[in-house]
Amino acid sequence: MPDPGPSPLQSSLPAAVASFGAHVLAGALAVGVEPAVGAGSVEPPPPPAPDLPPVPALPTGPPVLTPVPVSVPDEDTAAAAAAQPSAALERILRGPSGLGTASLHWGRSDAPAPAGAPDAPAPTAGNPIPGLYYHPVPEPDPVRVEELSRRIKAWALDEVSLYPEDWEDQFDGFSVGRYMVACHPDAPSIEHLMLATRLMVAENAVDDCYCEDHGGSPIGLGGRLLLAHTALDPLHTTKEYAPHWEESLLSDAPRRAYRSAMEYFLQAATPSQADRFRHDMARLHMGYLAEGAWAQTEYVPEVWEYLAMRQFNNFRPCPTITDSVGGYELPADLHAQPAMQRVIALAGNATTIVNDLYSYTKELASPGMHLNLPVVIAEREGRSEQDAYLKAVEVHNDLMREFEAAAAELALACPVPSVQRFLRGVAVWVDGNHYWHQTNTYRYSLPDFW
Template sequence: MSASSASGSSLRLPGPPGLVPVAPARRSGAVPGLRHRPAAPADPAKAAEVDRRLEAWVRRLDAFPKAWTGDFAGFQFGRAVVLQHPGAADLERLTVAGKLLLAENLVDNCYCEEDEDRGGSSRGLGGRLITAQSALDPFHSTPELEAQWRRGVQADGPLRSYHGALKDYAVFASPSQTDRLVHDLARLHLGYLGEAAWAEIRYVPPVWEYLMMRQFNNFRPCLSIVDAVDGYELPEALYARPEIQRITALAGNATTIVNDLYSFTKELANDPSHLNLPQSAGCGVPSVLSSLDGVTLGHRCRSGVRGSLELWHEHAQAVPE
């Protein structure tokens, strides 16, 4: 798709009409050229109540040092889950969605992200993530060994968060819904490992390979819980159908492309080698750009953003009605 067709008035995404072309609006932080369906604004009172409950949960769990509280509050978990789940059945389910989102971010920050200065590293990441997966998918062995495993899980903040969040989710989710989420979080961990392996060798993938990795390392776990949070169940046999899996994969990556567009300047400022779609699509890593003589960094970044917008529109159009 060309840049002109991606931004033209003929673009039609699946679903209800009323797509909004976002004009440049620096004060609002909108990405120029990004089209989207209008979203219901988050209820501030509901978001604040979810945040209050999450803060109490974090304190009870001692999930992370108090010094980090401001950083995690800045993420606005309450607002995020209220936006993600406009049809949530009740506040308790919204709060559990917030617990899961917080725990996923805690594992990412403490285990994976080197530039967050919270202990994350690509070195030894596989061992940490397999233990994290066990906090969701329990270890079964002799009573003595299981007791040692439980002590290990309870000794670590990210593991306590994962274990506690999933336990609370399983209270209202069916066993099938819970198992679905466990497997989708395993997919997420596999994506973390792929990205970390590339970072270790400073490998910058072509766009197709980057998006292939992102199909694992994306927002799929947020989609996995929509039916349980809304108070119903998408039957397992239906969820497993190839066309549903395709829709889920496309939606997860489309959302992640938007995330890349909004976050890449911050990531570039913190770590110029941080892997992000605009980089793969044309912006900024020396190993990729060594052959692009005479092309400015600003031009490459703009090209990367344009390419990312085109990919977003193509992904959104590919989702069937």
């Protein structure tokens, strides 16, 4: 099947970023991502063709561990592209469009959008949580979703033997293809989307098989996670013992998945992008260990302690690679800036509380006590289940607004094209993550609290 091309661009940064919307759009246009034309709109003239090397072809067979650097457009090229008017740019300048966002844009009209307007989102499956602050996104490109779903299932079955036959319905029900297309609409190709999709599936295999439903246990978790982490961050040891480590990488499904997914990622990522990802995966594993330790001792943390754990046991490794999946690089010194680290941390925190809220009834139905934010609030603040859940919604909304404010402040302070595009990519990932949770009715249903 030919590659269907990138999905339509979208935006959720608040209106404070509007004056730099041109820089954001330019970053996308300069690497060949054309904005979609909505119903009733006129297609904009194409931007000047930037003089850039082609996006490197990625492998379809066994990976070869050779990193391929990817280019990022310079500011002059981006500025030239920014001068072109477009429907996508108009959407950026109008700001967010989800529940509760009217106060964030001083120029918004209260009148409803006309039927068929380019920004009017199509109905989606599932129901959003009432009162939750989020931004609707366009339906993911169905052609890309179908092809990505086919390829990731072939990888899981044929390359890494990830799951037995009786888990197939759960794998299909996860809808990872739809998830990743929604979160990375600017990916230049299906192979770029596969970078994120393999890693996402591998991370979930580790969580399920080491920590959760499919044989997971807090007992001995640290040893299992450490050895799995060496599939991402390789062991450097003596010739005598290296073969034993290499054999161990094939010893169980999670390690096979980590090893293969990371090898593919290394071919497209720069060394700094790969090391950034390893660092964030170490953060994730540390969060797993904290939650596992609390489960062993049956300790219910204070709310602030739980939120601290969730800053590590969260989705952060996913949006942190948004530039790798987009085919460009946010330079290491810019990624390491405290302001950028705050944006990424807040994005991870907000999206992880989304998971707590949508998976609430699923976890209540599982054996044992599952820590999530509503459960911890109910226990520690003496609230009813309903009040605790609604308080958790407020915590999420506060985190979302903190994220958007931090992203807006950084965008205003640093109008560099790669920074602008990365901030937008993280915001789009946040929106796509909510979309997937809302629409995945196979996995999630809402409590009857309204």
